[in-house]
Amino acid sequence: MKSEVFFIEVKPSDPEARRNALQKLLERVNPFSDYKKDEFIPLKLTIGDSQCVYNVHPELVKIIVSEIKKFKAKPFLFDTNVIYKGERLNAIDHLALAQSKGFGYTKVGAPFIIADGAFGQDGKEHAIDSDYIKKIKIPSFIGSLDSLVVLSHATGHILSGYAGAIKNIAMGMVSKPSKQVQHSSLKPHVIEKKCTSCGCCIKICPAQAISSDTLRSPNKAPFDKHKASHAVIDQTKCIGCGECLSACKFDAVFINWSEDHDVFAKRLIDTAHFILSKFKNKLFITFGFDITKECDCISTKNELIFSENIGILASHDPLAIDKAMVDLVNSDKDLFKETGLLDTHKTIFEYGRKKGLGNTDYILVKI
Numbered sequence: 001m002k003s004e005v006f007f008i009e010v011k012p013s014d015p016e017a018r019r020n021a022l023q024k025l026l027e028r029v030n031p032f033s034d035y036k037k038d039e040f041i042p043l044k045l046t047i048g049d050s051q052c053v054y055n056v057h058p059e060l061v062k063i064i065v066s067e068i069k070k071f072k073a074k075p076f077l078f079d080t081n082v083i084y085k086g087e088r089l090n091a092i093d094h095l096a097l098a099q100s101k102g103f104g105y106t107k108v109g110a111p112f113i114i115a116d117g118a119f120g121q122d123g124k125e126h127a128i129d130s131d132y133i134k135k136i137k138i139p140s141f142i143g144s145l146d147s148l149v150v151l152s153h154a155t156g157h158i159l160s161g162y163a164g165a166i167k168n169i170a171m172g173m174v175s176k177p178s179k180q181v182q183h184s185s186l187k188p189h190v191i192e193k194k195c196t197s198c199g200c201c202i203k204i205c206p207a208q209a210i211s212s213d214t215l216r217s218p219n220k221a222p223f224d225k226h227k228a229s230h231a232v233i234d235q236t237k238c239i240g241c242g243e244c245l246s247a248c249k250f251d252a253v254f255i256n257w258s259e260d261h262d263v264f265a266k267r268l269i270d271t272a273h274f275i276l277s278k279f280k281n282k283l284f285i286t287f288g289f290d291i292t293k294e295c296d297c298i299s300t301k302n303e304l305i306f307s308e309n310i311g312i313l314a315s316h317d318p319l320a321i322d323k324a325m326v327d328l329v330n331s332d333k334d335l336f337k338e339t340g341l342l343d344t345h346k347t348i349f350e351y352g353r354k355k356g357l358g359n360t361d362y363i364l365v366k367i
């Protein structure tokens with residue numbers, strides 16, 4: 001049976017048009033009417049990094065919070081800490097950033113919590129039945145609550161190709177140790193003849209895995225372009241976050257994607273599948289506005305927007321909503337491919353369907 005994906009087209013960048021469209025979509029789909037009085041409703045979202053301006057807008061979140069409250073339920077927003085440098089590396093800076101980006105209680109009407117604790121290490125560990133990942137650590141409230149709402153901003157992503165609901169869940173609902181395992185199959189190398197010794201990758205690497213040569217620690221001696229011929233990645237220290245790939249402007253960082261992205265995609269699916277199995281009622285809302293090549297962790301206001309605005313999608317099926325967004329973006333031609341993004345999402349859809357995460361066949365219900 002095909003899954004329903006509700007779709008309201010919104011082409012303008014006008015904030016009011018976006019708010020009106022969301023309100024209309026919620027009125028039509030009426031997704032919150034089964035919520036019980038006093039039921040906690042977790043809303044997963046990412047606020048984006050400090051330079052990102054295209055993340056899900058707090059005004060849109062406020063509308064969703066307000067609709068949920070009409071049913072006397074108790075919505076709260078949550079995210080987890082990230083594994084790379086920035087203001088979302090720990091809960092203290094992360095919460096301050098949320099406040100400054102308009103996600104404070106007084107603005108959106110619901111509290112925002114960092115679900116994996118002060119340093120991203122908290123949570124409950126579970127064994128998982130997967131050939132690709134053996135255990136995951138997830139926020140401890142998962143398993144105690146019936147409902148989940150996942151709010152995603154549609155973007156490209158350096159590893160997953162498309163980033164929407166599934167990436168938001170699989171990477172965004174696990175603690176740091178599990179994020180690192182998910183990335184651990186990705187082992188970049190430096191192409192010596194392309195490396196200009198600019199040092200950008202060394203500055204950004206969260207694991208201090210890159211140095212100017214194999215003997216010198218980047219902590220003890222700063223990168224010296226006059227002495228070093230190229231950067232070197234210590235494979236034993238690398239956690240596979242992919243930050244150096246984004247940082248290098250000279251195409252000098254190389255990852256063997258044909259070997260790595262298949263495992264990465266399957267880990268995402270197995271993780272998302274396990275997490276979603278813990279909730280009875282699941283709703284996914286994805287905003288196809290300002291669709292950038294890089295995800296909200298990396299993008300800035302100068303980021304390449306590679307697709308016209310699409311609109312808002314809502315579904316109870318995470319695979320169907322992601323597939324529908326990719327199909328809408330690619331309605332004329334494969335814009336992901338043209339933009340130079342990987343097609344990992346194709347593996348995600350195929351493996352996700354096989355594992356029963358959802359349907360790749362869907363009915364687009366236009367509103």
Ligand code: SF4
Pocket residue numbers: 188204205206207208209210233237238239240241242243244245
């Ligand atoms: S992927 Fe690159 S930036 Fe990330 S830990 Fe490995 S070497 Fe460092």
Ligand code: SF4
Pocket residue numbers: 190194195196197198199200201202230231247248249250251252253
């Ligand atoms: S960012 Fe690229 S060019 Fe610069 S040191 Fe690293 S690998 Fe070399």
